[in-house]
Amino acid sequence: MPNEHRVSLTKASATGSTPRSKRRAAVGLAALASAAVVGTALFVWEPWVDRTPFTARDYGVLGAALFVDDGDGSCHAKVEAAREKLLGEDRRVLATGSSQGGEILSSEYGDLAGNCLVYTEFTGVPAGEDAYFVVSGERLYTADGKELGPAETTEASLRQSLSEAKERWLNFKDPVD
Numbered sequence: 001m002p003n004e005h006r007v008s009l010t011k012a013s014a015t016g017s018t019p020r021s022k023r024r025a026a027v028g029l030a031a032l033a034s035a036a037v038v039g040t041a042l043f044v045w046e047p048w049v050d051r052t053p054f055t056a057r058d059y060g061v062l063g064a065a066l067f068v069d070d071g072d073g074s075c076h077a078k079v080e081a082a083r084e085k086l087l088g089e090d091r092r093v094l095a096t097g098s099s100q101g102g103e104i105l106s107s108e109y110g111d112l113a114g115n116c117l118v119y120t121e122f123t124g125v126p127a128g129e130d131a132y133f134v135v136s137g138e139r140l141y142t143a144d145g146k147e148l149g150p151a152e153t154t155e156a157s158l159r160q161s162l163s164e165a166k167e168r169w170l171n172f173k174d175p176v177d
Contacts, residue, residue: 051126051127051128052127053123053124053125053126053127054125054127054158054159055121055122055123055124055125056086056095056097056121056122056125056132056158056159057100057119057120057121057122057158057160057162057165058084058086058097058119058120058122058134058153058158059117059118059119059160059162059165059168059169060117060118060119060120061105061112061115061116061117061118061169061172062075062077062102062115062116062118063115064114064115066078066079066116067102067115067116067118069104069116073103073104074101074102074103074104075101075102075103075104075116075118076099076100076101076102076116076118077099077102077116077118079099083096083097083098084096084097084098084099084120084122084134084135084136085097085134085135086122086125086132086133086134086135086158087132087133087134087135087150088126088129088131088132088133089129089130089131089132091133094122094125094126094129094132095122095123095124095125096122097120097121097122097123098120098121099118099119099120100118100119100120100121101118101119102116102117102118102119103116103117103162103166104116104117105117105166105169108170109169109170109172110172111172112169112172117162117165117166117169119162119165120134122158125158127155128155129155131152131153131154132152132153132154132155132158133150133151133152133153134150134151134153135150
């Protein structure tokens with residue numbers, strides 16, 4: 001069949017146009033770059049983290065020499081309005097608070113019985129920090145003279161109620177020297 005023409009099943013590329021595989025690679029690379037930018041923005045912004053300010057409480061136990069018994073089962077620190085600062089993970093000051101009061105622990109608290117469970121309240125604390133640090137106005141030292149740094153705490157412990165804090169201290173045992 002000499003009169004028959006060959007039929008090509010592939011499309012002839014026009015001069016100067018980009019081959020289809022190169023176009024696909026460019027589109028894929030652009031999509032990947034866009035996804036990376038969106039992913040990075042979400043990672044930095046963290047929209048899933050609740051940053052609504054809350055009222056935080058930091059609890060501590062004071063020995064007999066450091067508190068005043070109010071006579072009705074409540075107590076407060078001897079130091080007049082002891083000031084503490086609450087720092088964020090980057091060590092910036094998030095809030096300042098003062099001792100609010102406390103409760104004398106009963107005999108069920110074992111080694112802590114008769115001590116005062118006090119709290120400091122911080123208002124307007126931004127939520128969503130990975131760590132919080134409570135800094136007292138006083139410098140505290142260990143028995144060997146080393147200074148204690150700021151105490152690290154979590155958002156969950158700052159959101160504890162008085163009853164939850166008491167439960168946490170219920171099983172506390174004094175360390176053996």
